[in-house]
Amino acid sequence: MNRIPVVLLLLVAPCIQVRSQLQASGEASTYVLKNAQTTSPRAINRGNPTFGWRFDLFLDAKVADNIFVLVNTRAFQDEVINFDYLALRIVNLADLGFNFQMGKFDMPFGNLADRRFASKNFLYGLPLIYEYRTSLPDQVATRAGVLNSRGKGAGMRLIDLGIYDIGAMIYGDVGRAHYAVAVANGTISSTYVRYLNDDTDFNKIIRFAYTPVIGLTLGASAAMSAYLGDEGKPLPREEGSLHYQQMIGEVDVEFSRDRLLFNGEAVYSKWTVPFENEDTDLWALGYYAEAKYTWFPRFYTAARVSGLMFSRLQLEGISPRWDNNMVEIEAGVGYHLARNTLMKLVRRETRTLEVTGPIDNLTVLQLAVSF
Amino acid sequence: MDSISRGRRTFVGVVFVMLIINCLSVSLTQDVKKQGEVRGKITITRSESDLSGAPIIDRYSTHRTSPAPLGGSMEPAPAARLSERAVVYLEGDALKGQNIVPSSPHPVLDQKDLAFHPQVLPILVGTTVDFPNRDNLFHNVFSYSSPKEFDLGRYPTGDSKSVRFDKAGIVRVYCDIHSHMNATILVLENPYFAVPDDGGSFIIRNIPNGTYTARLWFGRELAGSQSVTIKNGETVTVNFTY
Numbered sequence: 001m002n003r004i005p006v007v008l009l010l011l012v013a014p015c016i017q018v019r020s021q022l023q024a025s026g027e028a029s030t031y032v033l034k035n036a037q038t039t040s041p042r043a044i045n046r047g048n049p050t051f052g053w054r055f056d057l058f059l060d061a062k063v064a065d066n067i068f069v070l071v072n073t074r075a076f077q078d079e080v081i082n083f084d085y086l087a088l089r090i091v092n093l094a095d096l097g098f099n100f101q102m103g104k105f106d107m108p109f110g111n112l113a114d115r116r117f118a119s120k121n122f123l124y125g126l127p128l129i130y131e132y133r134t135s136l137p138d139q140v141a142t143r144a145g146v147l148n149s150r151g152k153g154a155g156m157r158l159i160d161l162g163i164y165d166i167g168a169m170i171y172g173d174v175g176r177a178h179y180a181v182a183v184a185n186g187t188i189s190s191t192y193v194r195y196l197n198d199d200t201d202f203n204k205i206i207r208f209a210y211t212p213v214i215g216l217t218l219g220a221s222a223a224m225s226a227y228l229g230d231e232g233k234p235l236p237r238e239e240g241s242l243h244y245q246q247m248i249g250e251v252d253v254e255f256s257r258d259r260l261l262f263n264g265e266a267v268y269s270k271w272t273v274p275f276e277n278e279d280t281d282l283w284a285l286g287y288y289a290e291a292k293y294t295w296f297p298r299f300y301t302a303a304r305v306s307g308l309m310f311s312r313l314q315l316e317g318i319s320p321r322w323d324n325n326m327v328e329i330e331a332g333v334g335y336h337l338a339r340n341t342l343m344k345l346v347r348r349e350t351r352t353l354e355v356t357g358p359i360d361n362l363t364v365l366q367l368a369v370s371f
Numbered sequence: 372m373d374s375i376s377r378g379r380r381t382f383v384g385v386v387f388v389m390l391i392i393n394c395l396s397v398s399l400t401q402d403v404k405k406q407g408e409v410r411g412k413i414t415i416t417r418s419e420s421d422l423s424g425a426p427i428i429d430r431y432s433t434h435r436t437s438p439a440p441l442g443g444s445m446e447p448a449p450a451a452r453l454s455e456r457a458v459v460y461l462e463g464d465a466l467k468g469q470n471i472v473p474s475s476p477h478p479v480l481d482q483k484d485l486a487f488h489p490q491v492l493p494i495l496v497g498t499t500v501d502f503p504n505r506d507n508l509f510h511n512v513f514s515y516s517s518p519k520e521f522d523l524g525r526y527p528t529g530d531s532k533s534v535r536f537d538k539a540g541i542v543r544v545y546c547d548i549h550s551h552m553n554a555t556i557l558v559l560e561n562p563y564f565a566v567p568d569d570g571g572s573f574i575i576r577n578i579p580n581g582t583y584t585a586r587l588w589f590g591r592e593l594a595g596s597q598s599v600t601i602k603n604g605e606t607v608t609v610n611f612t613y
Contacts, residue, residue, distance in 0.1 A: 214509055215525060
């Protein structure tokens with residue numbers, strides 16, 4: 001990978017305070033974990049205990065009173081450098097009262113926000129809707145192919161990890177309401193973070209959130225786009241790839257009061273799939289609810305329940321689900337060694353429902369430092 | 372005989388009372404002479420950007436579910452007045468063990484415009500501080516400093532919570548939601564401290580004779596120290612440049 005830009009950033013970072021308009025910050029986390037020895041595609045390191053780390057470097061530049069350049073870089077123990085975020089932001093564009101952002105950034109879908117980082121994540125992993133890879137690929141596939149891929153972790157996620165994508169966005173606030181409208185290269189389930197758009201369609205995303213009282217925010221997002229990449233097998237019928245759309249919507253809630261934090265989200269997605277004989281709509285429903293309670297300074301407990309449900313597929317007289325329903329429970333404790341240093345001990349149990357699937361569990365001790 | 376004896380006893384009593392009053396008078400006069408002042412001026416030579424730091428940009432505010440400033444640009448609040456971020460205080464063994472009466476009403480550390488006000492709050496040991504939220508969003512005030520660990524949780528506009536500080540030391544205060552918010556509470560063992568006016572001038576009065584260390588606390592750090600000796604109740608000038 002091209003590490004030169006990041007090396008340059010690291011070299012520049014110590015000098016950044018020289019100019020007040022630049023700021024470097026970041027986060028480093030390291031962990032030791034033990035996954036169950038299972039055939040689950042989510043099993044980490046084949047069940048062997050392992051250490052690992054992650055490093056994120058954020059660089060903010062204020063180039064004018066209302067113009068910013070935002071950069072995030074990320075690396076794991078494989079030492080591959082990724083640019084998650086490289087965006088230009090114009091605040092209060094032309095005094096119109098809204099903001100404009102363009103480049104690579106996180107799409108305005110859902111309320112994950114900065115909980116994607118270890119120091120802000122109450123637990124270790126993300127909910128299933130962000131991590132679990134379904135059996136549906138973003139290429140032309142057959143019914144049998146989809147069914148045979150169940151539980152193998154080869155297809156699209158419901159929400160593609162951090163949903164970083166390349167595009168443009170307008171967003172702003174009106175009183176207690178927040179809105180965002182974005183277009184991007186990929187889809188919510190298959191972000192094109194490394195490539196240019198390979199079809200004539202953009203992902204269209206809209207988000208609205210409302211805070212009726214301080215501490216309670218209700219949000220909703222929707223997105224629509226063609227999702228098939230052009231590099232796969234040819235389409236079986238005359239319709240072009242634009243005919244095969246993903247339509248996805250979600251609702252979310254965030255509640256906090258005193259020492260309790262709660263987040264919940266439900267996502268529904270429908271894909272129009274060009275199977276051999278006919279087009280078929282497949283849907284999936286995902287959800288999670290998580291809570292954190294701080295018992296006394298430094299110490300908290302947290303838990304999350306997340307799940308996925310899939311529609312059925314007609315195949316030679318049977319109607320199996322196109323992927324296995326899943327449920328996952330993650331719970332843990334956190335202790336702040338210092339203001340910016342968090343230690344977490346987390347246990348995760350994942351179950352495949354209705355069919356006999358691999359039983360997966362994970363125990364992890366993680367240390368996260370932000371700076 | 373009894374009347375003579377009574378008169379003699381009365382005379383002796385009057386003389387005794389007068390002697391006591393005289394002694395007290397002399398003692399009080401001497402005490403006044405034992406109390407001096409430290410006056411001075413704080414001169415800030417550093418640029419505001421050095422003092423306030425760089426802008427902090429919340430890149431995930433676009434779908435943050437609590438209200439955020441326009442564009443998520445959470446820059447530090449406008450430069451606080453000198454009176455909000457500087458304190459001069461004295462330290463010395465002779466000042467320890469005094470009978471301290473914490474101030475009433477409670478000192479206040481405000482949460483307003485995404486900042487703490489003041490940025491530095493000097494208090495005496497045993498003082499209770501109020502933390503009202505005057506912003507139209509949640510804050511979560513906490514501290515992990517050893518003199519006092521606390522976590523006030525989230526509470527809305529208009530509500531306030533209080534914390535009593537029973538141990539001297541430096542208490543660094545933060546907001547768990549807005550990471551750029553910070554303040555320092557100096558929990559002091561004697562009442563000989565002063566908050567300067569916005570021009571930097573300060574006076575610490577009624578200081579017993581002795582040799583002390585005058586310290587300047589500015590923002591988040593100790594910005595200067597000078598030795599100072601009070602003799603015969605005189606006024607000593609101490610200037611700080613930072």
